[in-house]
Amino acid sequence: MAKTITEINENIKKGKAVVVTAEEIVDIVEEKGVKRAAQEVDVVTTGTFGPMCSSGIYINLGHTKPRIKLGGGKCYLNEVPAYCGFAAVDIYLGCTHLSDDDPRNKVYPGEFKYGGGHVIEEFVAGKDVRLTATAYGTDCYPRRKLETWINIKDVNEAVLFNPRNVYQNYNVAVNLSNKLIYTYMGVLKPNLGNANYCSAGQLSPLLNDPLYKTIGIGTKIFLGGGVGYVAWQGTQHNPTAKRKDNGVPCVPAGTLAVIGDLKQMRPEWLVGTSFQGYGATLTVGVGIPIPVLNEEIVQYTAVKDEEIFAPIVDYGKQYPYSEKPLVELGEVSYTQLKAGKIKLHGREIPTAPLSSYPKAIEIAETLKDWIKSGRFLLTEAVASLPGPESGLTFKFLKERPIE
Amino acid sequence: MISKRIVLRFPNRLIDQPIICKLVKDYNLEFNILKAYVTPREEGLLVLELKGQDDEYNKGIEYLTRIGVRIQPLSQDIIRNNAKCTHCGICISVCPTGALVIDSITRKVHFYDNKCIACELCIPACPPRAMEVHF
Numbered sequence: 001m002a003k004t005i006t007e008i009n010e011n012i013k014k015g016k017a018v019v020v021t022a023e024e025i026v027d028i029v030e031e032k033g034v035k036r037a038a039q040e041v042d043v044v045t046t047g048t049f050g051p052m053c054s055s056g057i058y059i060n061l062g063h064t065k066p067r068i069k070l071g072g073g074k075c076y077l078n079e080v081p082a083y084c085g086f087a088a089v090d091i092y093l094g095c096t097h098l099s100d101d102d103p104r105n106k107v108y109p110g111e112f113k114y115g116g117g118h119v120i121e122e123f124v125a126g127k128d129v130r131l132t133a134t135a136y137g138t139d140c141y142p143r144r145k146l147e148t149w150i151n152i153k154d155v156n157e158a159v160l161f162n163p164r165n166v167y168q169n170y171n172v173a174v175n176l177s178n179k180l181i182y183t184y185m186g187v188l189k190p191n192l193g194n195a196n197y198c199s200a201g202q203l204s205p206l207l208n209d210p211l212y213k214t215i216g217i218g219t220k221i222f223l224g225g226g227v228g229y230v231a232w233q234g235t236q237h238n239p240t241a242k243r244k245d246n247g248v249p250c251v252p253a254g255t256l257a258v259i260g261d262l263k264q265m266r267p268e269w270l271v272g273t274s275f276q277g278y279g280a281t282l283t284v285g286v287g288i289p290i291p292v293l294n295e296e297i298v299q300y301t302a303v304k305d306e307e308i309f310a311p312i313v314d315y316g317k318q319y320p321y322s323e324k325p326l327v328e329l330g331e332v333s334y335t336q337l338k339a340g341k342i343k344l345h346g347r348e349i350p351t352a353p354l355s356s357y358p359k360a361i362e363i364a365e366t367l368k369d370w371i372k373s374g375r376f377l378l379t380e381a382v383a384s385l386p387g388p389e390s391g392l393t394f395k396f397l398k399e400r401p402i403e
Numbered sequence: 404m405i406s407k408r409i410v411l412r413f414p415n416r417l418i419d420q421p422i423i424c425k426l427v428k429d430y431n432l433e434f435n436i437l438k439a440y441v442t443p444r445e446e447g448l449l450v451l452e453l454k455g456q457d458d459e460y461n462k463g464i465e466y467l468t469r470i471g472v473r474i475q476p477l478s479q480d481i482i483r484n485n486a487k488c489t490h491c492g493i494c495i496s497v498c499p500t501g502a503l504v505i506d507s508i509t510r511k512v513h514f515y516d517n518k519c520i521a522c523e524l525c526i527p528a529c530p531p532r533a534m535e536v537h538f
């Protein structure tokens with residue numbers, strides 16, 4: 001018997017909804033079967049907490065007296081440059097931005113102690129942030145210089161808007177070269193010294209709805225400890241990526257662009273992080289509820305680590321130099337990855353995760369509580385994300401030399 | 404038999420003295436240098452694994468204290484700021500001694516400071532900078 005989102009919301013309002021996490025649904029389906037699970041469960045919650053570099057915030061500062069037009073000027077938040085190519089007092093701060101005098105990788109490997117992500121964490125935490133800006137001055141916006149403390153509670157709007165989050169599956173990074181490398185996948189020791197992976201596996205949002213049957217534009221989500229929405233498919237969304245028979249991609253595939261009111265979010269779920277030798281970023285917590293509309297959906301949410309596979313990719317040479325065709329060195333399941341060792345080229349390689357599974361559980365549990373207590377209702381997607389049938393795929397840049 | 408990892412701090416008047424040599428000769432202690440440097444304030448700093456018979460070990464420590472070396476157990480030096488740790492797990496691949504390990508059930512990362520040799524590899528490798536050195 002199929003359910004609708006409206007019916008599920010009625011149950012939520014009455015405090016009668018049955019909500020379980022994507023981890024708990026595995027056993028429920030195993031015990032009761034798909035049919036009964038679909039009848040009994042209303043919502044499955046998912047979660048992920050990992051570094052997501054395409055994240056940032058926009059702020060409307062409020063007009064100054066006399067007025068200033070930052071558009072076309074320059075602006076810094078705690079010395080980290082923010083983008084001001086918009087109207088007078090709208091600015092955007094990306095999480096990977098660094099102050100002009102950060103040594104970056106000049107002293108290799110750089111530490112990247114403080115970047116946009118760290119500013120975002122402090123701003124969300126309610127700390128004062130130093131804004132310094134210069135503008136060229138116009139008849140209607142005469143002011144040329146601004147130096148002030150700003151606080152999240154005083155600005156007009158503060159919005160988290162991330163063009164690409166929540167990767168559906170990801171590479172397992174290894175290093176075939178003979179030197180130690182520092183990557184966005186962590187420190188990789190030479191000659192297959194270690195293997196790092198970055199997905200919550202069976203708890204990860206898009207792995208529980210592999211063909212985007214319920215998650216779409218307008219889906220209400222847990223974002224950074226507050227409420228957000230799916231705004232669009234994320235950049236590099238690649239629905240035509242290779243999949244297994246269960247529909248689950250076995251390489252990085254779909255992505256989401258997400259948006260939400262930063263003022264409601266919490267610093268525990270938006271953490272400024274530094275990747276040695278690579279850069280600064282923001283580690284973001286996202287949780288997505290999946291309405292159990294029918295048996296097919298519950299079957300998808302029951303996916304478990306042993307049925308999800310990730311490709312092993314060499315970050316020593318192949319990834320940086322985009323060698324094509326990208327030959328995967330092999331494929332491993334999340335069960336193998338989480339066991340702490342994988343086998344490759346006849347050797348045992350220790351594994352380590354980059355995204356926090358305990359935090360992913362905490363997010364799925366929090367979202368579950370929100371829904372059970374009636375404070376979080378589900379939304380119907382207003383448009384679907386492009387699926388495999390769209391033919392959409394992601395390309396490399398075709399460079400054309402400029403004479 | 405005692406085997407401990409300790410941090411020794413030498414005031415600069417002691418830096419060129421054959422102190423460790425004396426520990427070996429007079430107290431029969433075995434040592435393993437984990438780290439050594441002279442701080443900007445010209446204080447010598449030595450991280451040692453020191454091993455020997457109980458009474459000799461204690462006498463050796465007594466000798467060090469007497470001549471003005473300050474001693475501190477190692478585990479105090481590297482701490483994890485638990486409020487900052489996100490239990491991501493990335494540090495387990497850099498820690499050479501297994502002081503940082505993932506619990507296979509909870510997936511949380513444990514820090515066993517008794518296994519820590521203060522190599523500091525985890526300090527810059529921890530994305531939220533939860534591992535801290537306190538000298």
Ligand code: SF4
Nearest residue numbers: 488489491492494529
């Ligand atoms: S890398 Fe840092 S945050 Fe991650 S588990 Fe280790 S100590 Fe905790």
Ligand code: SF4
Nearest residue numbers: 498519520522523525
């Ligand atoms: S200082 Fe070295 S030994 Fe101690 S926890 Fe960090 S990496 Fe492990």
